[in-house]
Amino acid sequence: MSLSSLDLLALTFNSLRGNPLRSALTTLGVFMGVASVSATLQVGTISRAVIEKELSKREAPHLTVGLWRIKGREAKLEDMEFFRQQLKGLQSISAVNFVWELGSPTVFQGREAEPDILAISPDYLLTSGRRVLVGRSFTKADFVNYRPVVLIDEILAQQLFPDQDPRGQLIFTGQNPFLVIGVIETKRNSEEDEPKGGLLMPMSTYSSITGKQRINSLWLRPQNLKDMKKIEAQAKAIFEQQFPDSDFSSWNNVDDILQQRETFELATRGLTAVGIISLLIGGVGIANITIAAVMERTPEIGLRRAIGATRRDILLQFILEAALLSLVGGIGAIATVHGLTVVVANTFKLPYTFKSNIAVLSLSSALLVGVGAGFLPAIRASQIDPVKALRSE
Numbered sequence: 001m002s003l004s005s006l007d008l009l010a011l012t013f014n015s016l017r018g019n020p021l022r023s024a025l026t027t028l029g030v031f032m033g034v035a036s037v038s039a040t041l042q043v044g045t046i047s048r049a050v051i052e053k054e055l056s057k058r059e060a061p062h063l064t065v066g067l068w069r070i071k072g073r074e075a076k077l078e079d080m081e082f083f084r085q086q087l088k089g090l091q092s093i094s095a096v097n098f099v100w101e102l103g104s105p106t107v108f109q110g111r112e113a114e115p116d117i118l119a120i121s122p123d124y125l126l127t128s129g130r131r132v133l134v135g136r137s138f139t140k141a142d143f144v145n146y147r148p149v150v151l152i153d154e155i156l157a158q159q160l161f162p163d164q165d166p167r168g169q170l171i172f173t174g175q176n177p178f179l180v181i182g183v184i185e186t187k188r189n190s191e192e193d194e195p196k197g198g199l200l201m202p203m204s205t206y207s208s209i210t211g212k213q214r215i216n217s218l219w220l221r222p223q224n225l226k227d228m229k230k231i232e233a234q235a236k237a238i239f240e241q242q243f244p245d246s247d248f249s250s251w252n253n254v255d256d257i258l259q260q261r262e263t264f265e266l267a268t269r270g271l272t273a274v275g276i277i278s279l280l281i282g283g284v285g286i287a288n289i290t291i292a293a294v295m296e297r298t299p300e301i302g303l304r305r306a307i308g309a310t311r312r313d314i315l316l317q318f319i320l321e322a323a324l325l326s327l328v329g330g331i332g333a334i335a336t337v338h339g340l341t342v343v344v345a346n347t348f349k350l351p352y353t354f355k356s357n358i359a360v361l362s363l364s365s366a367l368l369v370g371v372g373a374g375f376l377p378a379i380r381a382s383q384i385d386p387v388k389a390l391r392s393e
Contacts, residue, residue: 009320013324016324016325019293022293026285026290026322027325027328029281029282029283030286030330031329031330031336032333033275033283034279034282034365038333039275040272043271045355046350048264050260055254055257057187057188058189058253059187059189060127061221061222061252061253062128062220062221062252063219063252064219064250064252064253065220065235065239065249065250066248067214067215067216067217067246067248071243074214075215077095077203077215079242080093083238087234088234090222091222093218093220094219095219096124096215097119097120097203097215097217098217099119101209102117102174102209102210103173103174105173107171113160115153115196115199116198116199117199117200118201119200119203120200120201120202124200125137127219128187132182132183132184133182134167135180136181136182138151142205143204146202146204146205148201149179149180150171150199151182152166152180152197153199155198167180168180178201184198186198190253190256220235228252232250279366282369283373287373290374290377290378293318294377305384305386311383315382322375323367326370327363327367329366330366330367330370331363333362334359334363338359
């Protein structure tokens, strides 16, 4: 007659309590393996969070092609359109000129600032990933009609308009008046770039004031970050084709982050290998201890078979023992790694939140290894001949 579920649980707990050393060693093996796996997953999660946090402080990942040393024909907006048509995997492209010709400082009612001034083409906000916080962005009419309108960033808005709305206000850069139509986010362009305030104007307005039609740089934003190097190679080939006698320079604003991510990925792979090995070692330990338990408890198994226990009861008891020890070891490992991660994250100010999916994955790996390692010994125990088992007592 088969045992009830409650009787089976009671027998399992009694067996585990009766062999505390064996149970502790099995639990320890699971604990070490799951701790390694959980720690590896936490490292990967934190590293991704660190990268995302750093990316959020910067302009959108983009490639800058500097066109300052062109010989012969100057680069113009038509060349930007040619790049747009030829480059594959491009989300947006913008022409950007750093403006020095207008003079400084930028002034509003006695307040002065020294912002970075950029003349831009229409898609600049998309390329840079900046958002308009107050007011509006440039319109097609602003570019077509050469309007003297500007966008300022948060820092410049605080410098010139600490206590009032900057929209509709007239500011002066050099001797040139500009109407403020909106405020955009302040973001760094690179790791070394410390924002000091920014002012944007339409490229057409800049050309009408200075008489210059050339563009100094192109900003290229890929659809996928992983395509940055590929787009850089494409841009270089196109530039050499269009301007064969000229030199240019190119760089991207997230090169340090890409290197950091590559380092994190290599470290995560190494830790993953260590975690898997530790978990497998724990599984081998479970298998060895379960085999020893079967040999030690052969007379007990024979007696239980003789009084009515089925092969299924014996099999389920050994599997249940492995599962319970795996759960205890796995939960203990997850709780320990979580506690240590919180301490490390608070100490080094790292972004960390507990992820239930990581806990589930770690616990599932513990159960898989524990039950898997104990399955064959459990089958062996269920197939023991009760007569021979009783004679071996």
